[in-house]
Amino acid sequence: MLYRATTNLVSTIIFSAFFIFTGMAQKPQWTIGMSQCNLGEPWRVQMNADVKKEADKHPELRVIFKDAQNDNLRQRAHVEEFIKAGVNLLIISPKEAAPLTPPVKAAFEKGIPVIVLDRRVLGNDYTCFIGADNKKIGKAAGKWIVSRLGGKGNVVELKGLMTSTPGQDRHSGFIEAIKGSNVKVIFEADMKWLEPNARREMESALARFKEIDLVYAHNDPGAHGAYLAAKAAGREKAITFVGIDGLPQEGQMYVRQGILSASFEYPTGGREAIQTALKILRGEKVSKEMTLPSRVFTKENIDKGGEWLKE
Numbered sequence: 543m544l545y546r547a548t549t550n551l552v553s554t555i556i557f558s559a560f561f562i563f564t565g566m567a568q569k570p571q572w573t574i575g576m577s578q579c580n581l582g583e584p585w586r587v588q589m590n591a592d593v594k595k596e597a598d599k600h601p602e603l604r605v606i607f608k609d610a611q612n613d614n615l616r617q618r619a620h621v622e623e624f625i626k627a628g629v630n631l632l633i634i635s636p637k638e639a640a641p642l643t644p645p646v647k648a649a650f651e652k653g654i655p656v657i658v659l660d661r662r663v664l665g666n667d668y669t670c671f672i673g674a675d676n677k678k679i680g681k682a683a684g685k686w687i688v689s690r691l692g693g694k695g696n697v698v699e700l701k702g703l704m705t706s707t708p709g710q711d712r713h714s715g716f717i718e719a720i721k722g723s724n725v726k727v728i729f730e731a732d733m734k735w736l737e738p739n740a741r742r743e744m745e746s747a748l749a750r751f752k753e754i755d756l757v758y759a760h761n762d763p764g765a766h767g768a769y770l771a772a773k774a775a776g777r778e779k780a781i782t783f784v785g786i787d788g789l790p791q792e793g794q795m796y797v798r799q800g801i802l803s804a805s806f807e808y809p810t811g812g813r814e815a816i817q818t819a820l821k822i823l824r825g826e827k828v829s830k831e832m833t834l835p836s837r838v839f840t841k842e843n844i845d846k847g848g849e850w851l852k853e
C-alpha cells in the first residue's frame with residue numbers, strides 16, 4: 543500500500559517536472575508581426591495559411607496576424623502598432639509600394655528585421671524581399687500568348703493594381719514579349735486585382751469590341767471575372783482566358799475545368815518567409831533578395847504538375 547502510494551507520488555513528481563520543463567521549453571521566444579494587406583482573395587488566405595503552417599513547426603515562434611482589409615492607412619497603423627509592441631521581426635505583404643515605404647523604413651531603422659513579401663516597397667530599407675519574378679512571369683505569359691494566337695490577335699489586358707509592383711512588372715514583361723508580333727492590346731483596364739472589377743471592365747470591352755481573341759488578366763480572380771462576363775454575353779467559347787497565381791483550388795482548378803487555358807503560378811512565399819525569419823532571428827546572414835520559381839499550368843501539363851518557367 544505504502545509502496546504503491548510512494549511510486550504514485552514519485553511518478554506524479556516526475557510527470558509534473560517533465561510538463562513544467564517542456565512547458566518552459568515550448569514557450570515562444572520570438573514574436574513575429576505579420577501584416578497582410580487583405581484577406582479578400584484566396585491567394586492571400588493561402589499565404590497566411592502557409593506562414594502559419596511553417597510557424598507551427600517551431601514552438602519558439604509566435605506569429606501575430608493583422609489584416610489591413612485593402613486599406614493603406616490601416617496597414618500603416620498595423621506596422622506602427624507592431625513597432626510599438628516591440629515585435630522581434632516584421633513580415634509585411636504591402637498593398638501599395640509608396641504609402642507603405644515609410645513605416646517599413648521606420649521599423650528597419652529601429653532595428654526590427656523586416657521581410658517584405660510578394661509586393662515591394664520603394665528603396666532598400668528592409669532586410670529581405672521574397673517573391674517570384676513578376677517581369678519574368680509577364681514575359682512568359684506574353685510568349686505563351688503570341689504562340690497560342692499564332693502571332694496575331696486582339697487581346698484585352700486586365701491589369702492588377704498599377705501602384706503595386708506585381709501589376710507593373712506583369713504588364714511590362716508582357717508588353718516586351720508581344721513586341722514585334724501582331725498581337726494587339728485593344729482594351730486595357732486596371733481591375734485592381736479584384737474579380738468584380740474585372741467582370742465590369744470585361745463587360746465594357748465586350749460591348750465595344752466584336753472580336754476579342756484572348757484575355758490576359760494579371761491574376762486568376764481577374765481572368766475568372768472576365769470569363770463570367772463573356773459567358774453572360776454568350777461569347778466565352780470564342781475567347782481564350784489566361785491568368786496568374788495558379789493555386790490548386792483556384793487557377794489550377796479553372797484550367798482543369800477548361801475555364802482558363804493557362805495559369806502562371808505565383809507562389810505565396812509564406813513558408814520561405816518563416817524559414818528566413820528563423821535564420822535572421824538566430825543571427826544568421828540572409829541574402830537581400832529571394833526569388834521564387836514559377837510554373838505554368840495548362841490542360842496538357844497539369845497532370846504532370848505543370849512546367850517550370852525557364853530562364
Ligand code: FRU
Nearest residue numbers: 583585660661708735761808
Ligand atoms: C492577391 C493578389 C494575387 C496576386 C498578388 C499580387 O491580393 O492580387 O492575386 O498575384 O496579389 O501581389
